[in-house]
Amino acid sequence: MNKVVLITGASRGIGYALAKKMLSKGFYVIGASRNGKIEGFENDTFYSLKLDLSNTSSIEKAHDEIKEKFNHIDVLINNAGIGPDLDTPRPDLKSFRETFEINVTGTVFFTEPLIDLISENGKIVNVSSKMGALDICERTDSVAYRMSKSALNMFTKILANRLKNKIKVASIHPGWVKTTIAKDNIVNGRITTEESAKRIFNFVNTNFTSGVFWDVEAQTNLPW
């Protein structure tokens, strides 16, 4: 039987490449996006889920739909994320609120009710960023984005503690990837979405230690 992976933010960027990769490796993929339609997945092992993490009723509807259609999930990959203040020197209230709404609040309240559906020995992988690592931060830009990823990392730690010996939980840094998340990325990103997806896939399929923060580009643990 195919293992079931739920990937948020599967419409483009890293999430899209990861959905393709996981499908090609025999997973049943539930791919979430805001409009619920993702081009290029004609497989009968792909299910398109409508999910807006900034909207409570959309999150609740997605939960109902998942519980109605699936009796378990093997892997949850919280990939959806935004960075409207990336590379800006100071935070502004609008982008700060949006960033936390999606990267933190939406991700936490989407995840919590799904935990009971995740199989014993299942996995939760939160797509974080090196930019949220407190111990190595020497910069002053991208306040909301950095803080949101530090908060997401704390969620990883809390879940790893709570779900010890049941479900493995990790944060990952996907690398500096050529996506449209920020202007700089397409030009200067070091790796393609396909390369990042391949490395994320490899990590997900290892018997990783729960509660780690893993850099898939450098293939090493990151400090929190």
Ligand SMILES: NC(=O)c1ccc[n+]([C@@H]2O[C@H](COP(=O)([O-])OP(=O)(O)OC[C@H]3O[C@@H](n4cnc5c(N)ncnc54)[C@H](OP(=O)(O)O)[C@@H]3O)[C@@H](O)[C@H]2O)c1
């Ligand atoms: N690119 C990098 O170098 C890099 C580095 C470190 C970490 N990351 C992290 O990697 C993850 C993926 O980033 P990416 O570069 O692939 O970004 P991206 O190309 O901009 O894709 C973002 C994804 O998030 C989804 N999303 C945005 N707002 C949403 C909402 N309100 N509700 C649900 N989904 C929403 C988008 O779906 P829609 O199509 O519905 O908008 C899209 O699929 C993010 O968490 C990001 O912080 C990226």
